[in-house]
Every structure is written in C-alpha cells, then in structure tokens.
Amino acid sequence: MTMNLTLPKKYILGIDGGSQSSKVVIFDTDGRVVCEASQALKPLSTPAPGVVEHPDDDLYDSIVAAASRAMEAFSGDPADIIGVGLCTIRCCRALTRADGTLVEPVQNWMDERLSKPYEPTNDDVVYVTTTSGYLMGRITGQLTDTVANYIGPWPMDVGAWDWFSDEKEFDSFNVSRGMLYRLQMPGDVGGHVNDEFAARTGIPRGLPVVHTANDKAAEALGAGLRDETTGLVSLGTYIAGMIVGAEYVAEPKAYFSNFASEPHRYLYESGGIRRGMWTVSWLRGLLGQEITEASSAAGLTGDEHLNALASAVPPGSDGLLCVLDWLAPPTEPHKRGMFVGFDERHGYAHMYRAILEGIAFTMKKNMVDMQEERGIRINTLVVSGGGSSSDPCMQIFADVFGIPVVRNEVRNAAGLGAAICVAVACDLYPTFDDASSNMVHREDRFEPNPENAELYARLGEVSADLRAQTDSILQRTHRILLDHQGANRP
Numbered sequence: 001m002t003m004n005l006t007l008p009k010k011y012i013l014g015i016d017g018g019s020q021s022s023k024v025v026i027f028d029t030d031g032r033v034v035c036e037a038s039q040a041l042k043p044l045s046t047p048a049p050g051v052v053e054h055p056d057d058d059l060y061d062s063i064v065a066a067a068s069r070a071m072e073a074f075s076g077d078p079a080d081i082i083g084v085g086l087c088t089i090r091c092c093r094a095l096t097r098a099d100g101t102l103v104e105p106v107q108n109w110m111d112e113r114l115s116k117p118y119e120p121t122n123d124d125v126v127y128v129t130t131t132s133g134y135l136m137g138r139i140t141g142q143l144t145d146t147v148a149n150y151i152g153p154w155p156m157d158v159g160a161w162d163w164f165s166d167e168k169e170f171d172s173f174n175v176s177r178g179m180l181y182r183l184q185m186p187g188d189v190g191g192h193v194n195d196e197f198a199a200r201t202g203i204p205r206g207l208p209v210v211h212t213a214n215d216k217a218a219e220a221l222g223a224g225l226r227d228e229t230t231g232l233v234s235l236g237t238y239i240a241g242m243i244v245g246a247e248y249v250a251e252p253k254a255y256f257s258n259f260a261s262e263p264h265r266y267l268y269e270s271g272g273i274r275r276g277m278w279t280v281s282w283l284r285g286l287l288g289q290e291i292t293e294a295s296s297a298a299g300l301t302g303d304e305h306l307n308a309l310a311s312a313v314p315p316g317s318d319g320l321l322c323v324l325d326w327l328a329p330p331t332e333p334h335k336r337g338m339f340v341g342f343d344e345r346h347g348y349a350h351m352y353r354a355i356l357e358g359i360a361f362t363m364k365k366n367m368v369d370m371q372e373e374r375g376i377r378i379n380t381l382v383v384s385g386g387g388s389s390s391d392p393c394m395q396i397f398a399d400v401f402g403i404p405v406v407r408n409e410v411r412n413a414a415g416l417g418a419a420i421c422v423a424v425a426c427d428l429y430p431t432f433d434d435a436s437s438n439m440v441h442r443e444d445r446f447e448p449n450p451e452n453a454e455l456y457a458r459l460g461e462v463s464a465d466l467r468a469q470t471d472s473i474l475q476r477t478h479r480i481l482l483d484h485q486g487a488n489r490p
Contacts, residue, residue, distance in 0.1 A: 008077070009028060010028070010081075011028055011081045011082065012083055012084075013067075013419075013422075014085045014087075014415035014418035015415070016215060016418065017086075017087065017131060017135060018414070019238070020040065022065075023038040023412065024038070029428055031416055031439025031440060032409065037069035037073060039063075042055050044108055050111070051112070051113070052112075053105035053107055053111065054092075058106075060138050064197070064200050078203070082426050083207055083208045083422040084139075084208070085209075085421050086190070086212060087132070087214065087215050090152070091151060091152040093107040093113070093114055093118070093128065093129075094106045094107075094128075096137065098126045098127075100134070100138060104122060114153055115153070117153060117174035117175075119174065128179050130145060131149070132145055132146050133145030136209060137191075139191070139193060139194065139197045140191025142192075144190040144211070146183075147161045148185075148212070151258055154173060155169070155173040159250070161263070163180070186211055188210065189211075190210065191208075191209050192206050192207060192209060208426065210422045210426075212421045213259050215414045216414075217260050217267045217417070218418050219412075219417055220267050221420055221421070221432070222418075223408060223417075224408065224440035225243065225382070228243050228374065228378070230379075231381045231382070233363050233382075234385050235384065235393075236277060237277060241366050244260055244266065244267055245266050247266065252268075255269055255369075255370040256268070261418075261421060270366035275326045277385065280306075280352065280387070282326065284306070291305065303389075310390075311391070312349065315396075318346060319341040319343070321341055321462065322355050323339075334474045335467075339351060353396075357459075360396050361456075361464070362463070365460065378403065380403060382405075384408065384412070398449075400453075403448065406444065406446070410441075416439065423439065
C-alpha cells in the first residue's frame with residue numbers, strides 16, 4: 001500500500017514598521033503573500049521647536065493592531081507559523097526603562113536631538129536604543145538589537161559591525177556601554193514572542209523573532225538585490241535609490257554606505273527625494289471633488305483614473321517640467337517645488353505625468369552619479385512601493401533610465417526582506433542567495449522605448465539644470481519673506 005503523506009504548509013510573519021504605517025504580512029515559504037494588514041501611524045508630535053516625536057507608544061501599538069488583524073485574516077493553523085521577522089524605520093532614538101518600556105516618546109529621525117550625541121535629561125532612562133531594539137524588547141522581553149540599524153548618532157564602527165573599540169571615540173557619543181542593548185546580526189534570533197504580545201495579537205507564544213536591519217535595507221533584500229548589476233528605486237514618502245555591495249566606503253560623495261539586511265554586506269543609497277510620492281497625494285488632494293467625480297464616472301479609483309489620463313499625455317508632458325522640492329532640506333530652506341512651462345494645453349493629467357517624469361529624472365541623475373563613483377553600471381532596475389503599481393510610471397522609468405525596469409509580485413518589499421531573514425535563521429534555506437532566489441518573484445518587465453528614451457535623455461539634462469537656474473530667484477524670495485516676517489513680529 002502506498003501512502004501519500006502531505007506535510008503541513010509553513011508560514012512566516014514579517015513586520016514592517018514604516019514611517020507612515022506599520023504593516024504585518026504573513027507569507028508562505030515561497031515568499032507569496034497569504035494575508036496582510038496595516039495600521040496608519042498617528043501624526044508626529046512637535047511639542048517644541050526642533051522636537052519631533054512619535055506620540056504615546058505608537059510604534060508598538062500600531063504593530064499590535066496590524067498583527068492582530070493579520071492573524072484574524074489568517075486561515076491557516078497558527079502553529080504552522082515558524083517565525084517572525086522584524087524591521088523598522090532608522091535613525092530614531094528610544095529611551096527605555098530597565099524593563100524595556102518607554103520613558104519618553106520615540107524621537108523621530110527629523111528630531112534635532114538626533115543630530116548630536118545623547119543628552120541625559122531624565123533620570124528614569126536606563127537604556128538608549130533604536131526603534132528595532134525597542135520593539136524587539138517589547139515583543140520578546142529580550143533587550144537585543146540588530147547591528148544593522150545603527151546609522152546616525154551611535155558609537156558604531158560601520159566597517160567592523162561593532163561598537164567603536166577606541167574608548168575616546170566611543171565616549172564622544174555620551175552613552176556608556178551599559179546603556180546599550182546587546183548587538184546581534186541580521187538573521188539572528190533576538191528573542192521569542194512573549195506572553196503579552198501573544199495575548200494581544202494572536203501570534204503564538206514562543207515563536208522566534210528574527211533581527212533584520214532598517215526598513216530600506218530589508219526592502220532591498222526583499223526586492224531581490226544581490227549584486228551591483230541590479231538597482232532599486234523605492235517609491236515612498238522618501239524616494240531612495242539603492243544598490244548593494246560588499247565593502248564599506250567611509251566618505252563617498254554621491255551616496256552613503258548603510259548596513260544591508262545581511263551580515264557584512266552593505267547598501268549604497270543615492271540622493272533621494274523628500275516627500276516624493278506624497279506629491280501625488282498632494283495633487284490628488286488639490287483636485288478634490290473634481291477628480292473624485294471624474295474617476296467615479298469612469299468607474300475607476302482615483303489612481304487608476306490619473307494613470308489612464310497620464311497614458312494619453314505624450315512623453316515630455318507637452319513641455320511641462322516638475323522640480324520635486326516640496327520639502328526643503330534644513331540646509332537649503334529656500335528650496336521650493338515647481339512646475340515650469342505651463343500653457344493652455346496643460347491640465348492635471350499633465351501635472352501628474354510631469355511629477356512622475358520629474359521623479360524619474362531626479363533618480364536617474366542621482367543613481368548615475370552613484371554608479372560612476374562606484375565604477376559600475378546597473379543593467380536592470382527594480383521599482384518598488386505603491387507607485388510601482390502604475391504602468392505609466394513603470395514605463396517612464398524604463399524610458400528615462402534606458403534599461404529594463406521590473407516590478408515584483410511583492411511591491412512593499414520590506415516585510416518580505418524580514419521574512420527572508422527568518423527563512424535563513426530557521427534553516428528553510430541555507431543562504432540568503434537561496435532564500436532570495438526562491439522567495440522573490442518578478443511579475444512585470446518594462447522595456448525602454450528608444451524614441452522616448454532619446455527624448456527623455458535630452459529633457460533630463462534640462463531638468464538637472466533647472467535648480468541652478470532658479471536657485472537665485474528662490475533665495476531672493478526667501479530673504480524677502482524672512483525680512484517681512486521679522487518686521488511684523490510683535
């Protein structure tokens with residue numbers, strides 16, 4: 001008699017604590033989404049000049065909310081979940097008590113306190129850690145943290161993946177070794193789901209919780225970046241361009257070196273765009289009822305309607321160009337976003353397409369600068385994030401970059417990167433390469449149109465020159481407004 005024994009299917013839970021929301025995704029071991037849920041973060045709190053905080057215990061509470069909904073939607077057996085992967089936002093600071101609970105709200109990366117060494121102001125603070133350390137402590141009760149989230153005001157030797165060995169350099173950051181969580185590598189088990197987190201979410205108690213890195217590094221892993229022949233553009237509130245490599249570069253000019261979500265690998269990030277895809281939301285909000293009524297009449301969502309209209313606009317948006325400076329950097333407060341080149345032909349479809357083209361022009365320049373400094377050339381570009389769902393956007397990137405552009409089945413890839421770390425930690429796959437090749441799946445490929453690519457190459461040069469031409473005007477305007485505000489203060 002022949003017996004047909006089917007082994008139970010296994011699952012991995014990935015936590016992606018982002019800058020706008022916390023997302024929890026349950027994957028199968030092939031990297032395909034089984035179910036998911038998200039919880040928007042509360043608006044940032046700014047109780048004093050230069051202070052930017054995540055209010056209350058929002059980073060943890062939002063993960064609890066998203067995880068509980070994901071588990072409610074999960075139709076499988078919770079006992080078949082083998083582990084939890086955790087990735088979070090970077091460059092933040094959490095001050096905790098001896099039991100790992102917060103003393104004060106988490107300091108967001110925009111908080112001016114993050115630009116300088118830690119300054120003790122509260123005697124209740126026992127530990128100073130990152131968002132990943134804080135959340136690992138809350139989920140497991142173990143005060144461990146991933147090396148790969150210590151970018152910024154920390155006594156971290158990025159080349160050595162450890163604290164600075166030079167005591168003078170270490171002490172300049174104003175934290176003692178006893179105030180820091182125990183370091184572990186991406187792919188290490190940081191602890192196991194504790195009673196509280198299990199009770200609040202339905203995630204089984206005792207599951208291993210695996211360290212990753214920050215959300216951008218986990219996204220690169222989940223997008224399938226394995227060498228310097230493939231690049232990634234992440235279309236989020238902050239748009240980043242990335243490639244991966246094997247060596248740490250201390251002071252590059254056109255990019256910066258970050259930890260990858262894999263031991264002793266690095267993520268190289270080009271210059272990015274602040275409030276990148278937020279600009280699309282801004283346009284949609286500006287149009288208000290007009291776009292709501294038009295999309296409803298067409299039987300489409302607002303995004304589908306905009307994409308359909310943008311597809312009918314010719315490449316180059318009939319001469320309309322967009323400069324994506326809606327959020328000025330602190331060092332250049334005069335910067336402003338701009339549309340240049342309006343005439344009677346232009347409507348909001350042109351504005352939308354011009355935004356997409358402006359994003360592609362900016363990221364092409366930034367990533368070319370990074371490639372030239374690295375001495376490499378990418379031959380494929382992965383585009384991830386919500387904007388990758390737009391076919392016009394994907395084709396624009398292919399035409400502007402002049403290389404094939406792909407999007408994956410999983411487009412918000414940080415959670416998948418976290419799941420890949422779990423797959424390696426739990427011995428489902430022997431290496432990160434094996435896990436990536438089995439769990440990352442390409443969905444669509446967009447080839448560049450040679451005619452459009454030639455046009456965009458020329459328009460890209462104009463786009464790159466716009467800021468140089470308008471900076472002096474914006475600086476003059478900025479000074480006039482500052483003088484006016486100063487004159488009218490009581």
